[in-house]
Amino acid sequence: MKLYRNLSISQKQVVWAWTFLALPVLFYVVIRFYPTLNAIVLSFQDWNLLGARTWVGLENYDRLIHDPVFWKVFKNTFIYLILGTPLSLLASFTIAYHLDKIRFLHGTLRALYFLPFLTSTVAMAWVWRWFYQPVPIGLFNNFIASMGFQQIAFLNSTTNALPAILLPAIWAGLGFQIIIFMAGLRAIPISYYEAARIDGVSSWTILREITVPLLKPTIVFLVVFSSISFLRIFDQVFNMTTNNPGGPLDSTKPLVLMIYQTAFTSYDMGYAAAQTVVLFSILLVVSLLQLRIMRDR
């Protein structure tokens, strides 16, 4: 105890920090880092899950860069990111910003926006797949046909299928983003708004000069986390294309689905691990870049 009292304030902070972190660090090392290292090692091996592991050097990586499916999947994954993140953040911020200003049935509306996030992905994927079907059963195509237009092949198309799957993915995550934005909006001290109102500035200026800058921690979180989510998109794609996972000619297949199939339908664990290492590297680079760019401008 005496020892502790003799420490400087910053030394005490270090002691407290490690007290707080001891158990969690142990947890992450054993439960997360160890299996991750395991995957990295596995990427240099050949293993079908059943037999012994054999070392193959860089063979898995070599195979990956010569695999046309991988490049297709690589491109798809980035399309999910580049379309998904900005569209969903823009939509959720707009909704959260306005939802924050209304009072009548506020809780009900917020709950309705959040509801999709609460519902089973498997069930929702089926409903969306049903919506996208051609006539006579598809909702969208029935509507289009009743207007006298030609049907649209949503899912059975190499060009339309990816956006058709992105839409439900954005839809499902919107409620989550709205809630985070609203929690962030409500964390902005009211005094800033009071000052601005006294100065008589427009609500557009308030939004730009006060709300957005003060929302930065929230925005950083959502940009980084949504980017990770879109780069890791799997559930919607897998469940909406169960009969032909990844859509016709791999047109919707993202990297995680490729990893899943390599691991659990081909049982090519080493190859799946190499793909995982690539995914990990992409995610790490993208996240670090985003954190750097958004750090205290």
Add this chain to the structure above:
Amino acid sequence: MKAITTLALCASSALGTLFAAGSASAVEIEYWQYIFDARITAMDTLIANFEAANPGITVKQSTFPYADYRTKVAAAIPAGQGPDVVQLFYGWLNDYVAADLIQPLPTDVFPVERIEAEFFPMVQAMKIDGNYMALPTAVRSLALFYNTKLFAEAGITAPPATLDEMVSIAEKLTKKDGAGNITVEGITSGMTAQDHQWLREVLFRQFGAVPYTDDYRTVTYNTPEGAAALEFYTSLEQTMGVTSSTFMDEPQAAFKAGRAGMHIDGSFRIGALKDTRGLEWAVAELPAGPTGVQSNYASYWVNAITSKATGEKYDAAVKFMDYITSDEAMQVWLETVGELPAKPSAALTDANIADPVYGPFIKGLGYSHATIFADETGQRQVLVDAVSRIFLENQSPADALAIAAAAEQTLLDAYYAK
């Protein structure tokens, strides 16, 4: 409700197992299969019979969801967890054998000559290095389901015997709305369902191609005859307009909803169709090809003893294997699950052949082929993609097939190189 009684049965048998396990010196072995009500019920019956005949041995049945059964088994068995006797799809067996996770069937109880004399020849795929590694209780084949109500409305009295008849009947059954969109299909189609098997083992052969060499390690369907078979298949949708592969999401859904006249599917579909209200249907053999060739695709699930079973558990597992591959077990399986016995002596009885539902499937077994897959999913995907390229990228059937053959050969070479 059938399922509820099944549940009750499961629960009571589970309890029974629990108490039995408590009694002294009983050997307990574990059996795994996937969840399918009728299969679980059938296995419960078999276990009850087996336990009655073999006091001192108890069998615990564990079941897992079908979609993830393979992953579950692959995670558990190498870790030394799980079953002593396991049910596996025949196409997966090689991997398990290569990894020494399956023990060969002892030749004193299962002499090779006896197996080859009694079982359908397709089980020879289970013979590795002269030993049989696993045996099925039941086998399955394809047949043509047809909607008798739609047939009667169109004035058609008999199911098609040939592909030509099938096409002309399909044309009569197809209904379209004003904009030309199909509202009732003549015949269902969908490569991701059973059509890839139909194409691979039936249509190719009927058009004069041989899909693979006998050991299934070399692709040989990339010929003009093979292309003709693929062209016939895709023309059903593209030029004849009697089907649409995207219609109602899944072929079986269209047939179940009464919006399809004909539907090619496996014997495992019988149960689901029997439970469908308002659907009147019958079964026929697959139509014969242009030169009268009949062919069928057969597949099966096998039972195998894992390397986990040793000592008295191994002995118990052998006894259990012997029982569940007996004629008696096959009859129980046929009556409860509707899957066809794996021995001609049990399958090709007069009563079975005359059965209006099982008959066509059983007759199909006589001229069926069981593809030896290296990677069933991958090999399926190759043909699925070929058809996608024809439909979505206007590739010619010959080109699509050439690409498919090369891709499938790469898969096979990579697999057998190990």
Add this chain to the structure above:
Amino acid sequence: MADSQIRASAAALMNAPTSAKPRRDPAAIIRWTLLAMGAIVMVMPIVYMLSASFKYPYEMYNLNIIPKEPTAENYAYVLSDGRFYRWFINSFIIATCTTVSAVFFDALVGYALCKFRFRGRYIIFIAILSTLMIPTEMLVIPWYLMSRSLGWLDTYWGIMFPGMMTAFGTFLMKQFFETVPDDFLEAARIDGLNEFQIWWSVALPLVTPALSALAIFVFLGNWTAFIWPLIVTNSQELYTLPVGLTTFSVEQTVDWELIMTGAALATIPTLIVFLVFQRYIIHGIAMAGLKG
């Protein structure tokens, strides 16, 4: 507190003093109407899910929302399956335990990474964040082998342990602790509180909204977790609800009306958790402000 920062939203500010008589501002009406329409669009797929759960199979693909021949048979079937309750309870216990643990530890770690100055802070943050970047599918086999050697297979703890702390929550809490002014903590330090007390009784109440949001997300994440619970359990008595619901899809066929029914029933507890916690996302701030 110096300027007694009662935190509240811009909305509260704009409405609070004058809200006795709500103004019928046309812009506000348009805003409300658009939001309401958006909300209806958002829930349409869920309405269809509910509708399908009251239909017979033959009517499944009909687009009418009200079934021609409504039936509760699907619910009777799912609920008559005795295992359903068991799965439901399993999921509830597992989701609740992991939520309590994850909220506690994520807030603890997020706070330490945000408010303490020490060497290696950024590295630890990035290392924890990086655990979000490996798909679960690649982790389940090492976890399985680990669980086997530790005897955790087929136990509640085996299902739960990977979720006891989350990188997602740590990141979320770190970001929200950044909005807590350091002066507050300094004042508490001068009052003689130790760092744990400061975290517990000063910092945590200030981020109640984020804690509530986190609780909802973690609960939901565990409620819907599929692949790991499937791999680690052998006995159906230990299945979680999502694993149990897959027993309705059999070989080559999926009984979609039963999946819809199961999904509708499975949404009820998550909805309750959401409704309970969402109040704190809004009201938490004002209370925290008063305490501070």
